[in-house]
Each structure stands twice: as C-alpha cells, then as structure tokens.
Amino acid sequence: MKPIRIATRKSPLALWQANHVAALLERHFPGIRTELVQMTTRGDKMLDAPLAKVGGKGLFVKELEQGMLEGEADIAVHSMKDVPVEFPDGLHLAAILKREDPTDALVSNRFAGLDELPANARIGTSSLRRQCQIKQRFPNAEILQLRGNVNTRLAKLDAGDFDAVILASAGLIRLEMAGRIRERLDPAISLPAIGQGAIGIECRRDDAEINALFGVLHDSDTAVCVRAERAMNARLQGGCQVPIAGFAEKHGERLFMRGLVGAPDGSVIYRSESRDDLDRAEDLGRHIAEDLLAQGADRILAALYPG
Numbered sequence: 001m002k003p004i005r006i007a008t009r010k011s012p013l014a015l016w017q018a019n020h021v022a023a024l025l026e027r028h029f030p031g032i033r034t035e036l037v038q039m040t041t042r043g044d045k046m047l048d049a050p051l052a053k054v055g056g057k058g059l060f061v062k063e064l065e066q067g068m069l070e071g072e073a074d075i076a077v078h079s080m081k082d083v084p085v086e087f088p089d090g091l092h093l094a095a096i097l098k099r100e101d102p103t104d105a106l107v108s109n110r111f112a113g114l115d116e117l118p119a120n121a122r123i124g125t126s127s128l129r130r131q132c133q134i135k136q137r138f139p140n141a142e143i144l145q146l147r148g149n150v151n152t153r154l155a156k157l158d159a160g161d162f163d164a165v166i167l168a169s170a171g172l173i174r175l176e177m178a179g180r181i182r183e184r185l186d187p188a189i190s191l192p193a194i195g196q197g198a199i200g201i202e203c204r205r206d207d208a209e210i211n212a213l214f215g216v217l218h219d220s221d222t223a224v225c226v227r228a229e230r231a232m233n234a235r236l237q238g239g240c241q242v243p244i245a246g247f248a249e250k251h252g253e254r255l256f257m258r259g260l261v262g263a264p265d266g267s268v269i270y271r272s273e274s275r276d277d278l279d280r281a282e283d284l285g286r287h288i289a290e291d292l293l294a295q296g297a298d299r300i301l302a303a304l305y306p307g
C-alpha cells in the first residue's frame with residue numbers, strides 16, 4: 001500500500017498532532033506507512049492582523065481541504081476548534097480523537113493564578129471569546145493582541161509584553177509545556193471554544209480504504225460532545241473570530257452543555273446551560289443556541305457580522 005499522505009499546517013502544534021495521528025496509524029496497522037504534506041494556510045500568513053479582523057471561515061483548514069480534493073493528500077489533521085461546521089462537497093470527518101484537557105490556561109511569569117492578577121493587568125489574547133470572559137471578571141484589564149503559534153506567543157510573554165496570556169491547555173500539554181500553566185481556568189470562568197482540545201481527521205467521503213482505517217481511532221464520547229457543540233455553532237453561524245463559547249460534557253449517559261455569547265468588552269454575556277440524552281446531542285446544541293438568541297445574542301452577533 002502507498003504511504004498515507006497527511007496534510008498538516010507547519011506550526012509545532014499542528015506537526016505534533018499530525019505526527020501523533022501517524023504514530024497511532026502505524027501502531028494499529030503494522031506495515032502502514034505515512035508521510036506528512038506540510039501546507040501554509042491563509043491564517044498562517046496573516047499573523048499580524050487581529051484574528052477578529054481577518055475573518056473568513058476555515059482560515060486554518062481550507063488549503064488542506066483543497067489539497068485532499070486535488071489528490072495531493074489523503075487525510076488532514078485539524079484542531080476541531082478550527083474546523084467550520086460545514087464541510088466542502090466530497091469531504092467529511094473520518095474520526096475524532098479522545099479529547100485532551102479542554103480548558104483555557106493562564107500562563108504568567110509574574111502571577112500564580114487569576115486571583116493574583118492586578119485589576120489593570122495586561123493580558124494577551126486575540127480571542128474575543130477569551131477577551132469577553134476576562135473583561136467581565138476584570139473590567140479594567142487591558143487586553144492586548146497576541147497572535148502567532150503557541151511558541152511565538154510564549155516568547156512574547158517572556159519578552160515582558162504581558163502580565164499573563166491565555167492559551168489552550170491542550171496545546172501546551174501536547175508540546176510538553178504544561179509546566180508553564182499557572183492555572184487551568186474552570187469552565188465557569190472561561191468557557192472553552194467549540195471543539196477545543198479535540199483533534200479531527202478529515203478525508204474524502206468516497207475513499208473507502210482510508211475511511212475503513214479510522215474506526216479504531218474514533219472516540220465516541222468526545223464525538224458526541226463535539227457534535228452538540230458544533231450544532232450550537234451551526235445555529236449561531238459562529239466562526240473562531242466571534243465571542244462564542246460552547247462546551248459539552250458526558251455525565252454518565254447524559255450530556256451537560258453550557259454555551260455563551262458575549263459582547264467583546266465583557267459588558268454583557270448571555271449564558272445558557274442544559275442537559276439531554278446522548279442521542280439528542282444536536283438538539284441540545286441547537287436548544288442552547290436558541291436560548292442564547294432569545295436572550296439577545298442575536299443583537300451581539302448582528303453587530304459583529306454587518307450584512
């Protein structure tokens with residue numbers, strides 16, 4: 001069999017994730033070979049623009065999808081957080097891996113945790129979702145733009161540009177930098193992004209050989225949570241550039257989900273939570289979305305998407 005070509009971005013985290021999938025495939029299917037096809041996405045090129053202004057869905061995945069559609073790669077490995085809810089014709093998710101720690105992490109060289117931060121702390125993040133939740137708790141905090149891959153962001157912190165930065169715990173853990181985490185922020189304080197901590201494997205729908213491989217890597221507990229979260233996002237039309245958070249957890253045979261939509265300045269945050277059966281994951285996500293819209297989230301989202 002020809003090597004399985006894995007499309008990936010070139011950031012250290014993306015390469016870690018692609019190599020992780022390659023190692024899992026080689027472990028489960030002795031004899032299978034893999035090779036990485038490294039690509040640059042529009043999101044990687046526009047590292048200076050504030051993420052909220054760059055816009056466009058699929059900023060970090062489009063080129064990888066194009067590569068698969070053109071036959072240059074067989075699968076793409078993504079952070080589910082970056083994957084739009086709609087797939088291009090011909091592509092779909094083959095598997096979702098078991099979720100890593102889904103929380104946001106506070107990283108600081110000066111302060112031991114969130115409660116130690118001064119009221120006017122300078123906090124680095126380019127995520128409106130993180131910004132609105134931090135601003136609600138610390139109205140006088142100064143939010144400073146922080147783009148680039150995980151290593152770049154830590155270098156900017158170490159250069160003294162910020163009192164603290166907020167990153168996904170999962171990225172730090174995967175890159176063996178968990179020691180830099182000062183506090184894993186409780187979801188009640190910083191509700192994670194849809195899909196945060198989960199890795200997805202995308203491939204061509206009609207590629208039977210490839211599709212057959214991924215059942216063993218699929219984690220159905222993670223998938224049911226991510227399905228609920230993505231159903232919420234589908235209803236809200238959210239991308240990674242809007243202040244939307246959604247996080248589902250499996251408690252026994254039930255799902256518990258929380259969602260929020262906030263104004264970027266933290267002046268108002270609409271929150272919703274609910275429970276439902278596992279086989280109603282998508283209804284649960286849509287229900288949370290409807291509840292948020294009914295509270296007033298539609299006005300926040302309309303202001304962010306003119307037209």
Ligand SMILES: NCc1[nH]cc(CCC(=O)O)c1CC(=O)O
Nearest residue numbers: 079081167168170171196197198
């Ligand atoms: N926005 C980029 C991005 N996409 C996924 C992760 C982290 C890994 C994950 O969520 O699985 C990150 C970095 C971050 O938010 O700090």
